[in-house]
Amino acid sequence: MKTMNWINITLAILVGILVILYLIILPIAKHRSIRKSQEDMDKFFNSLNKGDQVVLLSGVVGTIENIGKHYINLKVAENSTIKVDKHGIASKLKNKTNTK
Structure with a gap:
């Protein structure tokens, strides 16, 4: 009986x-992974410059004309500029390349 106890x-x-x-351990590991992904995204967005060509998540290709805090102006054709959220940029x- 004592052995069973x-x-x-x-x-x-x-x-x-x-x-x-x-x-405890699983949430800490998950938090570190999320923080690493966020740091990688911040580095990518900070590396964007005027004149860079980017592809949006929708597949639209354009050239950056102006960079704001949350949005960029993207030239997609001659005399055609769109305003998009930075998080919409895929790469x-x-x-x-020529965007005409």
Whole structure:
């Protein structure tokens, strides 16, 4: 009987430790991952300059004409500029291409 009690107590303590680790370690690891992704996005947005060609999430390609805090003006055709949210940018094109 005493052996069963010790096994139950040991098992309960082990399960308790695992639950505590799950509730503490997992959120910390998730928070670090989210913070890293946010830092990468901030670096990308800070690297954008006037004249860079970008692709929007919708597939529109254009050249940056003006950069604001949250929005950019994007020239998509001759005499055609659109205002888009920075978070709508999917990537920056490395090679300058003709957007006509």
